Amino acid sequence: DAKTTQPPSMDCAEGRAANLPCNHSTISGNEYVYWYRQIHSQGPQYIIHGLKNNETNEMASLIITEDRKSSTLILPHATLRDTAVYYCIVRLAGGTSYGKLTFGQGTILTVHP
Amino acid sequence: DVKVTQSSRYLVKRTGEKVFLECVQDMDHENMFWYRQDPGLGLRLIYFSYDVKMKEKGDIPEGYSVSREKKERFSLILESASTNQTSMYLCASSSLRDKIEQFFGPGTRLTVL
Numbered sequence: 001d002a003k004t005t006q007p008p009s010m011d012c013a014e015g016r017a018a019n020l021p022c023n024h025s026t027i028s029g030n031e032y033v034y035w036y037r038q039i040h041s042q043g044p045q046y047i048i049h050g051l052k053n054n055e056t057n058e059m060a061s062l063i064i065t066e067d068r069k070s071s072t073l074i075l076p077h078a079t080l081r082d083t084a085v086y087y088c089i090v091r092l093a094g095g096t097s098y099g100k101l102t103f104g105q106g107t108i109l110t111v112h113p
Numbered sequence: 114d115v116k117v118t119q120s121s122r123y124l125v126k127r128t129g130e131k132v133f134l135e136c137v138q139d140m141d142h143e144n145m146f147w148y149r150q151d152p153g154l155g156l157r158l159i160y161f162s163y164d165v166k167m168k169e170k171g172d173i174p175e176g177y178s179v180s181r182e183k184k185e186r187f188s189l190i191l192e193s194a195s196t197n198q199t200s201m202y203l204c205a206s207s208s209l210r211d212k213i214e215q216f217f218g219p220g221t222r223l224t225v226l
Contacts, residue, residue: 049213
């Protein structure tokens with residue numbers, strides 16, 4: 001699975017958009033980009049995933065560059081409850097991986113009042 | 114509401130003890146995973162299982178074994194606990210058909226004295 005690079009920490013004001021970047025320059029054509037987050041003292045939680053098109057769900061939007069070497073997770077109106085560690089993960093969708101996830105260090109997002 | 118539950122939130126054991134960590138999911142998922150999480154090292158996969166009685170080593174299986182006798186239950190076993198196994202242990206499950214999202218339990222914080 002391709003390696004990802006994320007900034008170690010970011011700050012955001014409550015109510016503003018939080019834009020979390022991720023670099024995955026060695027991504028291959030059949031690898032998806034996944035985002036999870038982990039709120040303190042809880043297990044990680046799935047947010048969104050995508051292959052090459054931009055995706056949006058009730059939690060966030062995912063913007064993937066045309067060359068797929070980087071992506072941005074957007075929380076459109078951050079709240080204090082969005083303070084968490086955000087993980088960008090790249091992996092194959094199929095094959096024999098059985099859905100294994102390889103977590104990096106992630107980005108600590110702190111939302112301020 | 115889908116759920117992954119773990120037998121204990123906090124556990125304290127002594128060096129050399131045999132430790133069982135239990136995980137149960139109610140989503141009829143085929144895949145189940147055990148991770149450990151340590152500061153600065155992120156989440157690391159210990160073992161996973163894609164079917165009853167089937168298991169595969171993850172990235173750090175040494176010192177651990179697993180058991181999957183029933184589809185809904187996946188146990189992590191520390192045959193002889195050591196202090197370097199003090200960690201947060203997270204269980205997760207996912208569907209074989211839809212490998213996108215892993216559902217995580219709340220975690221067990223194990224301290225080995």
